[in-house]
Amino acid sequence: MNNKSILYVAVMGLITMACQSQEKFLTIDVTYPESHKSDQVDIYWGASVADPYRWMEDDYAEETKAWVQAQNEVTFGYLSQIPFREAIRQRLEEVWNYERISAPSKNGDFEYFYKNDGLQNQSILFRRPYGGGGEELFLDPNNLSEDGTSSLGGAAFTADGSLFAYAVSVAGSDWRDIYVMDAKTKEPLEDKVLDAKFTGIAWKENEGFFYSTYDKPGGSKLSAFINNHKLYYHKLGTDQSQDVLVFGDDNNPRRYVGASVTEDGKYLIITAANSTTGNELYFQDLQKVNAPIVPIVRTMDNTHYVVDHADGNLYIFTNLGAPNNKLVKASVSQFDPSSWVDVIPETENVLDISKAGGKFFASYLKDAISEVRQFDYQGNEERLIELPGVGSAGGFSGKNDASYIYYSFTSYINPSSSYRYDIASGASMLYNAPKIQFDPTQYESNQVFYTSKDGTRVPMIVTHKKGLELNGKNPTILYGYGGFGVSLTPYFSIANTVWLENGGVYAVPNLRGGGEYGENWHLAGTKMNKQNVFDDFIAAAEYLIEKGYTSSDYLALRGGSNGGLLVGAVMTQRPDLAKVAFPAVGVLDMLRYHQFTAGAGWAYDYGTADDSEEMYQYLKGYSPLHNLRPAAYPATLVTTADHDDRVVPAHSFKFAATLQAAHQGKNPVLIRIETNAGHGAGKPTAMQIAEIADIFAFGLYNMGVGY
Numbered sequence: 001m002n003n004k005s006i007l008y009v010a011v012m013g014l015i016t017m018a019c020q021s022q023e024k025f026l027t028i029d030v031t032y033p034e035s036h037k038s039d040q041v042d043i044y045w046g047a048s049v050a051d052p053y054r055w056m057e058d059d060y061a062e063e064t065k066a067w068v069q070a071q072n073e074v075t076f077g078y079l080s081q082i083p084f085r086e087a088i089r090q091r092l093e094e095v096w097n098y099e100r101i102s103a104p105s106k107n108g109d110f111e112y113f114y115k116n117d118g119l120q121n122q123s124i125l126f127r128r129p130y131g132g133g134g135e136e137l138f139l140d141p142n143n144l145s146e147d148g149t150s151s152l153g154g155a156a157f158t159a160d161g162s163l164f165a166y167a168v169s170v171a172g173s174d175w176r177d178i179y180v181m182d183a184k185t186k187e188p189l190e191d192k193v194l195d196a197k198f199t200g201i202a203w204k205e206n207e208g209f210f211y212s213t214y215d216k217p218g219g220s221k222l223s224a225f226i227n228n229h230k231l232y233y234h235k236l237g238t239d240q241s242q243d244v245l246v247f248g249d250d251n252n253p254r255r256y257v258g259a260s261v262t263e264d265g266k267y268l269i270i271t272a273a274n275s276t277t278g279n280e281l282y283f284q285d286l287q288k289v290n291a292p293i294v295p296i297v298r299t300m301d302n303t304h305y306v307v308d309h310a311d312g313n314l315y316i317f318t319n320l321g322a323p324n325n326k327l328v329k330a331s332v333s334q335f336d337p338s339s340w341v342d343v344i345p346e347t348e349n350v351l352d353i354s355k356a357g358g359k360f361f362a363s364y365l366k367d368a369i370s371e372v373r374q375f376d377y378q379g380n381e382e383r384l385i386e387l388p389g390v391g392s393a394g395g396f397s398g399k400n401d402a403s404y405i406y407y408s409f410t411s412y413i414n415p416s417s418s419y420r421y422d423i424a425s426g427a428s429m430l431y432n433a434p435k436i437q438f439d440p441t442q443y444e445s446n447q448v449f450y451t452s453k454d455g456t457r458v459p460m461i462v463t464h465k466k467g468l469e470l471n472g473k474n475p476t477i478l479y480g481y482g483g484f485g486v487s488l489t490p491y492f493s494i495a496n497t498v499w500l501e502n503g504g505v506y507a508v509p510n511l512r513g514g515g516e517y518g519e520n521w522h523l524a525g526t527k528m529n530k531q532n533v534f535d536d537f538i539a540a541a542e543y544l545i546e547k548g549y550t551s552s553d554y555l556a557l558r559g560g561s562n563g564g565l566l567v568g569a570v571m572t573q574r575p576d577l578a579k580v581a582f583p584a585v586g587v588l589d590m591l592r593y594h595q596f597t598a599g600a601g602w603a604y605d606y607g608t609a610d611d612s613e614e615m616y617q618y619l620k621g622y623s624p625l626h627n628l629r630p631a632a633y634p635a636t637l638v639t640t641a642d643h644d645d646r647v648v649p650a651h652s653f654k655f656a657a658t659l660q661a662a663h664q665g666k667n668p669v670l671i672r673i674e675t676n677a678g679h680g681a682g683k684p685t686a687m688q689i690a691e692i693a694d695i696f697a698f699g700l701y702n703m704g705v706g707y
Contacts, residue, residue, distance in 0.1 A: 025701065028082075028668070030074060030078055030668050032074060032660040032669075033067065033071055033074060035067065035657035035661070037052035037053065038051075038052050038054060038055055040054040042591075044591065044609055044616050049620070049626070051592075053658065056650050056653040057648070057650040059649060067657075068653075068673050071656065072673055075672050076672075078668060082697045082698070082701045084697060084706070085697035087707065088693045088696050089693035092689045092693055093689055095436065095498060096494055096495075096689060097118035098118050098434055098435055098437070098494075099115070099116070099117055099118060100123065101113060101114070101432045101434075102123070102418070103407070103408060103418035103432075104406060105398070105406075106130055106161075106398070107161035107183070108161020109129060109130055109161065110128065110130055110161065110183075111130050112125060112127045112157075113125075114126070119685050120142060121142055121148050121685045122140075122141035122144075122152065123141070124137060124140045125138045125139040125140075125152075125155075126138055138183075139152075139164075139166065139181075144168050145170065148684055149170065150168050150169065150170050151172070151684075152166060152168065152169075153168060154166065154176065155167065155201070156200070156202070156203060158203045159205065159263070159265055160206070161183055162206060163182065163203070163206055163236075164180070164182075165178055165180045165201045165203070166178070166181075167179075167196065167199065167201065171643040172641060172643050172683060174197055174646050175197050175645065176195075176196045176197065176199060177193065178192070178199075178201065190237075191237070193211060193243070195213060195216055196212065196213040197213050197214055197229075198212060198229065198256060198598065199213060200260065202260050202261045203261060204268075205265055207235060207236060208234050208235040210234075210246060210259040210261070212229055212230065212231050212258060212259065213230065213232065215228050215230070227598075227600060228250060228253040229255055229256055229257040230247065231246045231247040231259050231270060232246060233246050246270075246293075247282070247293060254272040254273060254274055254280075255274050255275070255598060256272070256276075256601060257271070262306070262308065262314075263399065263400055264309055265286065266285070267283050267285060267314070267332070268284040268286055269306045270283070270293065271305060273601075274600075275603055275604030276484050276604060277303060277484070277485060277604045278299075278300040278302055278303055279297075279300055279304060280295065280299065281306070281316070282296060283296055283332075294335070295335070296314070296330070297335075302319050302320040303318065304320065307354075307360070308355050309332070310377060310400075311377075312331060312332055312333075313329040313330060313331055314329065314330050314332060315329050315343065315377075316328050316330055316340070320337060322346035323346075324347060324348065324517075324518035325350060325351040325352070325353075325518070327343045327353050328342055328343060344362055344375055347364070349366050349371070350364065350487070350516065355397065356398030356399065356400070356402045357401070357404075357423040358377065358400055359375065359377075360377065361373075361374055361385075361397070362375055363393065363394075363396065365487060365516055365517075367459050367510075368461070368487060368488065368489050368510050368516045369391065369447075369489070370391065371384070372384075372385040373385065382426075385421070385428070387409060387428075388419070388428075389409070389411065389414065390411065390490075391411030391489075391490045392410055393408065393409050394407060394409075395407035396421070403423060403424065404422050404423060405421050405423065406418050406419065406420055406421065406431060407419055407421055407428075410491050411490040412445040412492060412493075412496075413445045413492070415433070415434045415436055415438070415494075416434070416491075417430065417434070418431045418432045436494065438494075438497045438501075443465055443466060443500060444463070444465075445463040445490065446462055447460070448460055448461075448462060450539055450540060451539065452535050452536045453539060454532070454535065456512065456532070458509055458511065458539065460507055460508065460543070461507070462505060462506075462549065463496075463506045463507070464503075464504070464506070464549075465503060468503075468505070468549075470547060470549060471548060472545070472551040473550070473551065473554055474503060474505050474549055474554060475502070475503065475505070475554050475556070475699065475705045476506075476544060477499060477504065477556050477558050477699070478509070478537070478541055478556070478558065478578075479506070479558045480508070480509055480537045480557075480558075480566050480567075481559060481560075481563040481566065482513035482525055482533035482536065482562070483513040483514070483565075484513070484562060484605055485513075485514065485522040486514055486562075487516045488508055488510055488514060495688075495689075498696065499696060502700075502707055505544070505549050507549070509536060511533050511537055511566075512524040512532045512536055513526060513530070513532070513533040513562075513605070525605075526606070526607075527606065527615070528614075528615070528618055530605075530606065530618075531622060533566060534569045534573060537557075537566055537570050538574055541555060541557070541570075552576065552577060553579050554579060554703050555578040555579055556578060557580070557634070558584070559582075559586075560584035560585050560586070561584070561585050561587065561646075563584070563586075564583040564585055564647070564651075564652075565587040565588060567583040567584075567586065568583045568586050568588045569622050569623075569627075571633060571634055571636065572624050572627040572628055572629075573622070575631050580635045580637075580702050581635070581636045581637075582636075582637055582699070583638055583639075583652070583655070584638075585639065585640050585647045585651075585652065586624070586638075586652060586655070587602070587606075587647055588624045588651040588652065588655040589650070589651050589654060589655070590619040590620070590622070590623035590625070591616070591619060591623060593606070594606075594610075596650070597648060598646070625651075625654055625658060629662055630662050631662065631664060631665075632663070632665030632666075633659060633665060633669060635668055635699075635702035636659060636667070636669040637671075637699075638652050638655060638656045638659075638670070639671075639674070639691065640652035640653075642674065642675050656669070656670075656671035667702060668702070672691070672694060674687065674691065
């Protein structure tokens with residue numbers, strides 16, 4: 001028996017002893033910290049709305065810090081008394097400890113790829129000579145800060161691969177600092193750009209790069225409102241103070257401005273938007289000195305981006321007149337959309353586009369499942385690509401001179417594996433498959449369809465052990481998002497294997513508000529239609545209960561960010577629906593969300609309380625913070641982070657304080673506040689494992705289920 005097997009037996013023995021203990025489900029006493037109320041009242045359209053925890057919006061105030069510390073002491077005190085919490089953490093650490101290697105990408109004379117030996121906090125960037133040779137370490141993000149909380153937040157090579165720029169996030173913040181290094185020697189350059197946000201890095205040959213940021217806010221960068229996103233150009237060898245403003249001004253504020261440079265280096269492409277859906281589109285001829293910035297699309301009614309430039313045409317991905325998207329071409333001398341020519345027309349399935357090797361790769365979603373087809377630049381379909389199975393495929397991108405590329409494939413029970421794809425022949429060859437302690441043949445993942453409140457047919461994928469007894473007693477996580485046109489496609493989570501191997505069920509519905517069926521599906525879950533999303537989620541829960549997968553006593557609701565809003569809204573509308581609720585980094589104050597950081601950019605999906613009295617009434621009608629009332633709520637573990645500058649932690653702070661005051665049942669209602677962390681991306685591995693262990697332990701304990 002090897003060491004891993006011995007550890008597994010030991011852990012399972014600890015679990016068994018914990019499960020045999022009759023004391024493990026005794027009530028753990030909780031005394032909530034005091035959350036004092038102010039007399040703050042706001043007026044909306046003549047109506048008075050109390051906001052007694054307004055003081056929590058000042059995340060740097062000593063009073064707020066003291067409240068955070070007091071809440072964490074109660075929460076971690078509770079979690080520490082769950083007898084199998086440590087067993088879950090150990091099992092997570094064990095299954096997490098496997099080598100992960102990303103698909104490589106070619107830059108200059110090298111292929112670059114990320115590798116993690118298992119429990120490293122951040123994956124390390126390696127390279128090897130293109131065509132074969134030994135690998136060498138190129139950049140180790142684990143050394144970006146002494147405390148290990150900094151992470152890589154974006155990177156870009158020059159076209160010839162000789163220079164490398166990378167963005168660093170500190171403690172999970174969306175603010176980034178950009179550094180440059182000589183890729184050949186791996187020596188750093190003196191260039192440094194501080195405080196970029198929601199930015200890419202777009203090189204102009206080897207001379208400099210374009211990046212985006214906001215006017216620097218005064219005071220706390222965490223909660224300050226930011227609005228005017230601008231595009232700058234940094235010339236190598238100069239100080240940031242000399243960076244040139246390229247696009248954006250105070251008279252025409254945009255909340256999101258992005259840039260890219262076509263692969264041939266000829267054109268700068270600029271996108272500008274005021275929300276997460278719809279954008280203006282501009283281009284500038286970089287071959288001419290001081291060339292004007294020319295509008296391609298002047299309105300933000302639809303979404304567009306440029307995929308490539310070839311033969312005097314820009315190839316534009318758009319949903320203009322095509323809710324399921326299409327690819328068109330426009331001459332660089334004539335940008336009127338009426339002159340656009342369809343290259344890959346809209347179909348009944350949602351389209352996404354990538355390019356490589358002089359080909360386009362059209363990725364379609366058929367009921368949230370991937371289908372990929374290869375086209376030439378004239379729009380002729382060359383083949384349907386044979387994928388390894390039913391699931392999600394990603395990648396299919398590369399340089400125009402590529403003869404082969406890589407793609408990834410995954411599902412809820414199949415770890416993400418990478419494949420090498422030959423563009424000429426269409427043959428796929430397995431490149432890398434991770435070796436993990438999970439046997440997919442012992443599990444099944446099935447797509448079902450259920451009917452929502454208004455009769456809409458909604459798909460959901462349900463994953464569990466084979467031979468599951470439908471007795472209504474299986475611990476179940478129902479995970480959802482339902483917003484911003486985001487599609488939830490099948491993906492493998494190493495953390496979920498621990499839930500599944502304990503007899504758990506994991507269910508993911510494709511709610512309205514997402515993008516699984518195109519822009520119409522998205523719009524059906526926005527603004528005055530937002531209740532559709534909550535109804536879809538409730539109907540998913542009721543389906544699982546009706547079919548015997550679970551029951552309310554064994555059901556947990558989980559979602560993050562917009563999904564945190566989803567969980568918060570459903571648990572306030574239907575506190576009887578589930579035993580446990582996990583609203584993570586949620587948008588929970590729907591009357592004030594648009595006044596923090598970049599929150600105003602979410603108005604396309606939500607609307608704001610300032611839009612109209614009708615919109616205010618609708619938002620207040622489902623806002624989780626404003627719909628907590630005296631009632632018995634599910635056992636709730638709110639999770640957030642003190643450095644979250646996207647969905648500021650005040651949302652979760654105010655919701656938790658209000659929930660604790662309103663709650664009349666015996667279930668614990670707690671908040672877990674991660675320190676030195678942000679919205680989610682870039683969290684160190686150890687921090688991720690600890691958080692998931694707490695979530696699983698809290699859920700199982702309150703369901704009365706052993707682990």
